[in-house]
Amino acid sequence: TSSDGTQSPSELVETAAAAGLDVLAITDHDTVGGWEEATAAALRTGMTLVRGIEISCRQDGRSVHLLGYLTDPVASGLMAELARARKSRVTRLRLMVGKLAAAGIPLTYAEVQAQVAPGATPGRPHIADALVANGTVAHRDEAFATWLHDRSEFYVDHYAPHPAHAVRLVREAGGVAVIAHPFTRSQGRAVPDRLVEELAEVGLAGVEVDHPDHGDEERRRGEQLARSLGLLVTGSSDYHGSGKGNRLGQHTTHPEVLREIEDRSSGRTEVVRP
């Protein structure tokens, strides 16, 4: 709930423990707001916790998500960029709600705000949740399929850095940059190989290959690309609670790769070990 999941950081950690996982990464969109609560829950439940973020980026009109693992939460460059993005997300959400309401879809900004936890990064899923709450749609997916998808007439952009800039900021913050689900199509066009190559030149460390949005072909392609560029291969379930169908622990990262991520980080933010 620090961004667009449906569970609090503690609930997330507890769900992971109950599912038998021993390592979990928390990567909310554009915020480290969930770290403190997740850390306390990890220590309580015996979970190893990798703290990170998922930065919403844009390149050539395409949405690109960048994972920053073990970033320093007080690194000024990265934090300023995230604050800028979060501020712009608020304006954007107001504009989207205005467009939807003008088209006769029953929705107010107050209803959307009621879905955003205090201090959380607001996003389209919160509009979807408000539409579910007031009975206009049955589920988040329905809201995305009808009005909230990237090509919808109601879609409005928010400020998002170029992914190469975000990679540099993650590196400056002592973290390890991994491109998230590059071949997912649900969020617009897939990322072209040449962008991953460009990002590798500025310090990208890995590619998230094992992901619910990737089929066998995308995984093969991802592995090949990572191998050709000397990048790490990661996997994660991109779990959002009941907000998405993804199951927690559906995809995982090899322990060797986690060790490598840890070794490559500055150590300013450590993996939490109980």
Ligand code: AMP
């Ligand atoms: P935003 O960052 O506000 O543009 O919203 C994008 C987020 O919406 C993504 O990171 C996903 O978590 C979520 N999302 C995208 N498509 C769907 C969908 N069909 N159902 C539920 N959540 C979605």
